[in-house]
Amino acid sequence: MENNSSSRPAIILLSGGLDSITVLALAKQQGFACYALSFDYGQRHNAELDASRRIARHYQVADHKIINLGLSAIGGSALTDARIDVPTSPQAGIPVTYVPARNTIFLAFALGWAEVVKAHDVFIGVNAVDYSGYPDCRPEFIKAFQDMANLGTKAGVEGHKIQIHTPLIALSKAEIIQKGLELGVDYADTVSCYSADIKGRACGVCDACRLRAAGFQNLGVADPTHYRPK
């Protein structure tokens, strides 16, 4: 586990969940100076922002910004609209927890910050589990975003190639956890649950909880998630 000693800046989208902490650990291992970016978008699971702060501190990132977004003004998702319930069983098609254009919006901000800190690398933890349901997690979307980024930014115009890194894109939840454990990630620190309580304790029944629990189970390692009493 060598560090290469470059300290090129990179923007890391950090939700405070299992995937993004693994991505941060990977980028750090690759020697990037990590600029962590989180969003307060009126999501119900605000405990994940506390997790993002703890994680950013733990990994001694170069900077951590939490951008306040008015996504609830737009609504249209169980995560941003209190009138839509978070489902507790699997659903067909694009789930109601899909936040319209969320990754486009998140990556757009990452791009803006990248321009300011002169980073040409952006990391996002999209993966095989996500893109079964969310269109903005698919490899072809990421590729199209990267093409657009290279046309729409000062850096791109000046000939620097902007790269959107998706190191988890081909991995299952169990494989992500395995990689993270190899890197020394402490998953007790992370919050994945769509309905976590104020202490960050998980419900155990939402999509995010079920995928996460299955990941630990498939890997055969102990699940460090803090669940709330039933």
Added chain:
Amino acid sequence: MENNSSSRPAIILLSGGLDSITVLALAKQQGFACYALSFDYGQRHNAELDASRRIARHYQVADHKIINLGLSAIGGSALTDARIDVPTSPQAGIPVTYVPARNTIFLAFALGWAEVVKAHDVFIGVNAVDYSGYPDCRPEFIKAFQDMANLGTKAGVEGHKIQIHTPLIALSKAEIIQKGLELGVDYADTVSCYSADIKGRACGVCDACRLRAAGFQNLGVADPTHYRPK
């Protein structure tokens, strides 16, 4: 000047300036039900948001949202960072008034709202004057954004073609004004100045003011801009 009677919804990016009011008037003329979208991004020229409210009311849009963005957290532009002065004479290259990834961010939000109101059309007032300086106003950027939008959204995945309309893209400022006047646009209602005062009165010397004034002058019509006393 016929209306076609479709009332398909469209998202219109409405800054409150000369270009975006013209775009709104055009979309309205084409029979779209217009959803106007503005942003409070810590820009110095907040008077433009007041203008956007007046314009939205005047054109009886279906809805008008002003999204609060934390762009000043990112900085990097004379428009969002108080430590960078707004220039009062022309500059070479990409100007310091360029806001990193601004149109990517604005269009990303437009896309999110489009998904919620089931719109497949988004209008933005980028034009030939802008894209001399701003990379995210160029036709090839818009095309790349549209491709990305069709891969990263529920609508795109379900086979609806999302279209980013740029009706001003080939027009000079004078041509835009001419088109707007034909549509009955009242440009006195708009604010373009990067340093407008609280009453929306223009400085007359910033890039935006100079381009606007030259537009009226080239067209040979009276400039209705409210300038503040020198």
